[in-house]
Amino acid sequence: MERPGRLLLQSELRVRNAAYDVSLSRSLLIWKRRTSSPVYHPFRPSVCHSVPVSEIISVREEEEENGSRQRDDGSWKKIREREGKDCRQAFTVLYVERCRQHRWRCAEVTFTCSDEAVCQHWVSSIREQLATSRPKHLLVYINPYGGKRQGKRIYEQKVAPLFTQAGISTSVIVTEYANHARDHLKMEAELKKFDGVVCVGGDGMFSEIIHGLIWRTQIDCGVDPNSPEEALSPCSLRIGIIPAGSTDCICFASVGTNDPVTSALHIIVGDSQPLDVCSVHHNNMFLRYSVSLLGYGFYGDVLSDSERKRWMGPARYDFSGLKMFLTHHYYEGTVSYLPAKGIIGTPRDATRCRSGCVICQHNGQLNSERSEKYEMDEASDSESSGEWRTIRGKFLAINAASMSCACPRSPKGLSPAAHLADGTTDLILVRKCSRFNFLRHLLRHTSKDDQFDLTFIEVHRVRRFRFMPRHCQSDSDLELDLHENSKRQIFSQICKDHPACGCAPAYSSWNCDGEILTHTGIDVRVHGQLIKLFARGIEELPVFEDLSNPCAI
Numbered sequence: 001m002e003r004p005g006r007l008l009l010q011s012e013l014r015v016r017n018a019a020y021d022v023s024l025s026r027s028l029l030i031w032k033r034r035t036s037s038p039v040y041h042p043f044r045p046s047v048c049h050s051v052p053v054s055e056i057i058s059v060r061e062e063e064e065e066n067g068s069r070q071r072d073d074g075s076w077k078k079i080r081e082r083e084g085k086d087c088r089q090a091f092t093v094l095y096v097e098r099c100r101q102h103r104w105r106c107a108e109v110t111f112t113c114s115d116e117a118v119c120q121h122w123v124s125s126i127r128e129q130l131a132t133s134r135p136k137h138l139l140v141y142i143n144p145y146g147g148k149r150q151g152k153r154i155y156e157q158k159v160a161p162l163f164t165q166a167g168i169s170t171s172v173i174v175t176e177y178a179n180h181a182r183d184h185l186k187m188e189a190e191l192k193k194f195d196g197v198v199c200v201g202g203d204g205m206f207s208e209i210i211h212g213l214i215w216r217t218q219i220d221c222g223v224d225p226n227s228p229e230e231a232l233s234p235c236s237l238r239i240g241i242i243p244a245g246s247t248d249c250i251c252f253a254s255v256g257t258n259d260p261v262t263s264a265l266h267i268i269v270g271d272s273q274p275l276d277v278c279s280v281h282h283n284n285m286f287l288r289y290s291v292s293l294l295g296y297g298f299y300g301d302v303l304s305d306s307e308r309k310r311w312m313g314p315a316r317y318d319f320s321g322l323k324m325f326l327t328h329h330y331y332e333g334t335v336s337y338l339p340a341k342g343i344i345g346t347p348r349d350a351t352r353c354r355s356g357c358v359i360c361q362h363n364g365q366l367n368s369e370r371s372e373k374y375e376m377d378e379a380s381d382s383e384s385s386g387e388w389r390t391i392r393g394k395f396l397a398i399n400a401a402s403m404s405c406a407c408p409r410s411p412k413g414l415s416p417a418a419h420l421a422d423g424t425t426d427l428i429l430v431r432k433c434s435r436f437n438f439l440r441h442l443l444r445h446t447s448k449d450d451q452f453d454l455t456f457i458e459v460h461r462v463r464r465f466r467f468m469p470r471h472c473q474s475d476s477d478l479e480l481d482l483h484e485n486s487k488r489q490i491f492s493q494i495c496k497d498h499p500a501c502g503c504a505p506a507y508s509s510w511n512c513d514g515e516i517l518t519h520t521g522i523d524v525r526v527h528g529q530l531i532k533l534f535a536r537g538i539e540e541l542p543v544f545e546d547l548s549n550p551c552a553i
Ligand SMILES: Nc1ncnc2c1ncn2[C@@H]1O[C@H](COP(=O)(O)OP(=O)(O)OP(=O)(O)O)[C@@H](O)[C@H]1O
Pocket: 142, 143, 144, 145, 146, 147, 148, 174, 175, 176, 177, 178, 179, 180, 200, 201, 202, 203, 204, 205, 206, 208, 244, 245, 246, 247, 248, 514
């Protein structure tokens, strides 16, 4: 438990007619029941409660005098008679209560004071402690068509009442077309007026928001986003994700659950979780930003195929996955990468990125020192430093996971030990192998076994990588292979759309966080901790659930 620190306030107050010693420090609010008997009573419910000040949602004075008041959920709650005292002598603290599976709920406790002055002193002291890094004004974008088209309802019914309670003002924009939010952020939004941006939608909508915000930040800071060599400026506004899409992987990876109320509470308490962003360029032309998965080969093909089958609904991913597994295409090309040096952690260690992750803190610090040095020395991650490594070959899949990419379908994710904010991405190369072996690899995403402990798989933690498909390579490169493959080359031109011939198509496409990229030859660079979310990473679950907590039963 957190140490209380120096006391700011201490009084005897009443909670439901029982006397409590209540104390407030900078870090904790504690209320402890006064016991008349010092004898230990095993069946008496817990008599000491504490709430971190950072998890208090709000405090309000009870002002109603007619004995009842309307709750935010629309129902009517009877205010208990407080021994004939005026309600202005009572105040209510709303705070975060943890439930199962990383969900947060809003709980409340009402304290009755001996007089109005004591009550006001308590309210103002708590409010003073809350005025820290919490947002006051938010810009909210709602995609009304994301997921099951419930974005507007979810925001209005579950999120807006909590923001009102916490005294947060909002400017809400319901998007009217795709890329509305991105373009508004890029060109129109008066960002100085806000403390954060809220995205109500799925991963596609989140991608729009980060594209708008990152682009706008670079323009405002005089950085050229089209240059892959430029170090991007971090965005100062935090982003909150209210999950309302059919895929909400970023929310799941940063909060541990896809629950709008939990996300709203993380926003209110002003949590901050940095996130790495990869920039993707083609020949000095900006293509996209990615925060989760860049996948060529298998995952690119599954996405391209499933896009053509949208009419099937979510079942299209299973269908296309099975189809692409059976088709078993491989692709030739050259991967070059810049290994991440001096960091702690590897893609095959047992660490998991969790709230307060030390690997993200250590490597993040290392990154900022590196970029300061880079600015002073004008030395870069360039090829001239001689650290680049190159691999040529035939691949079933080339994946870069900037986070674990865990989701209900793949609970461990593509790279279980990947980190949200360590300034690297895990480059996973699946070389050409039999269908049986590829199936073994896919099944390991769901089992306990090390998914990289297979001879045809390599994994590297990198800061930057490039891919060049074989058909884009120079003539001299191609000549090397021409002789041995001449017969097959002719067939592959004729038969590239006919898997039955056994010849593979020349190229796949990149799946960039669920969007198809228009180019196959790409240059990817990780920008450590470029954006921040209103989140705190996945919290470790307590070993024993607290049975006195009604949500835990
Ligand atoms: N008003 C709008 N009309 C149509 N499309 C929109 C609108 N607002 C946003 N979009 C687009 O809808 C796409 C999908 O949105 P979102 O991610 O919220 O839902 P989703 O159901 O998870 O989608 P998907 O699973 O297809 O990514 C986004 O790429 C976004 O650009």
